[in-house]
Amino acid sequence: QKEVEQDPGPLSVPEGAIVSLNCTYSNSAFQYFMWYRQYSRKGPELLMYTYSSGNKEDGRFTAQVDKSSKYISLFIRDSQPSDSATYLCARTGGSYIPTFGRGTSLIVHP
Amino acid sequence: KAGVTQTPRYLIKTRGQQVTLSCSPISGHRSVSWYQQTPGQGLQFLFEYFSETQRNKGNFPGRFSGRQFSNSRSEMNVSTLELGDSALYLCASRRALDTGELFFGEGSRLTVL
Numbered sequence: 001q002k003e004v005e006q007d008p009g010p011l012s013v014p015e016g017a018i019v020s021l022n023c024t025y026s027n028s029a030f031q032y033f034m035w036y037r038q039y040s041r042k043g044p045e046l047l048m049y050t051y052s053s054g055n056k057e058d059g060r061f062t063a064q065v066d067k068s069s070k071y072i073s074l075f076i077r078d079s080q081p082s083d084s085a086t087y088l089c090a091r092t093g094g095s096y097i098p099t100f101g102r103g104t105s106l107i108v109h110p
Numbered sequence: 111k112a113g114v115t116q117t118p119r120y121l122i123k124t125r126g127q128q129v130t131l132s133c134s135p136i137s138g139h140r141s142v143s144w145y146q147q148t149p150g151q152g153l154q155f156l157f158e159y160f161s162e163t164q165r166n167k168g169n170f171p172g173r174f175s176g177r178q179f180s181n182s183r184s185e186m187n188v189s190t191l192e193l194g195d196s197a198l199y200l201c202a203s204r205r206a207l208d209t210g211e212l213f214f215g216e217g218s219r220l221t222v223l
Contacts, residue, residue, distance in 0.1 A: 032210050042131075043114070043200050043214030044153070088153065092210035097143065097166050102152035 003027050006089055006101030015110050019076040023089035026070065028038040031089050033065050034098060037072045044088055048074065079108045112137065114215035118202050122221045126185040128189040131218045135182050135203030141165075142184040143212065144176060153212075159184055160207060188220075196222045 013019055018050045021035075028042050034043035046062040050056045056063045064073040066093050072089050090098035115134040116172035123129050135142050143166075144156040155168035159178035176186040182203075189194055198219050 034210055036212075041216070043202070043216050044212075045214065046211050049211060090210070095166050096208055096210045097155055097158060098210045098212060099155070100145075100153040 002101070003099045004089060004091055004101040006104055008102050008104060010105040010107055010109045012109065015079060015081060015108055016076070017079050017108070019074075019079050019083070019106060019108075020088055021074040021087050021106070022106050023072040023074075024070055025072065025091050027091070027093065031091045031093055032096070033070075033072050034092075035061075035063055035068070036087045036090060036091045037102070038088060038103065040085075046070050047087075076106075081104075081110055084108050114203050116199075116215035116218050118218060119216065120219050120221075122223060123191050126190055128187060129191060129216050129220060130185055130187045131199055131201075131220075133186075133201030133203075133215060135184070135201075136170045136187045136205075136213055138181050139153050139203035139205050139213070141204045141207060142178055142182065143202045143204070144184070145200045145202065146170075147200055147217070148196075153200070156186065164212050165207070191222045193202055193222050196220060203216060 004025045035048040038044040053067045060077045062075040086103040086104040090100045117132045117160045141160045143158040147153045158166040162178045173189045178184045198217040199215045202214045
């Protein structure tokens with residue numbers, strides 16, 4: 001079992017929809033949680049970074065962490081075609097080296 | 111500020127050959143990590159260098175090696191290439207060792223025939 005599990009999708013939604021992307025993790029050691037976005041033929045870029053349980057909002061993006069159930073979510077409001085990408089969730093341990101999920105491919109169609 | 115630069119972007123090799131990939135981190139970043147990305151396994155950590163020393167290592171065979179130079183530039187080498195080494199190799203730098211925020215390059219896509 002991978003440390004971070006993520007449904008690969010693809011997830012296809014119409015423009016303007018609310019998108020929910022989810023991950024589960026298995027290791028409960030000290031950690032931060034992150035969401036990276038990767039466009040085709042590009043390297044991943046950091047979207048959200050959080051430590052505590054609860055919600056963290058940044059514009060149209062909200063990251064949610066539930067440590068009791070080991071569940072990480074990313075919500076995208078008013079999704080746009082430019083949001084079409086692969087979204088990677090990640091967690092770090094004591095070394096702060098991120099362990100990534102396989103990524104979920106999101107397609108937002110006009 | 112220039113981003114992380116990787117060269118070459120694409121390369122094709124045959125089984126048994128070896129390959130060297132290069133990475134220049136963001137100016138001021140002394141940590142360089144290498145990841146292998148494949149459709150089946152996703153992003154897997156290879157190793158990290160900081161101040162020319164390997165600090166962390168993933169679960170890859172010894173055919174995968176790396177080094178870092180005094181200017182923080184890094185190279186990774188894969189010897190005796192296998193078909194399964196075909197992947198996107200991503201380099202990432204970070205500003206300090208106490209953050210998980212990585213800045214990735216665009217990767218080097220290796221195809222092994």
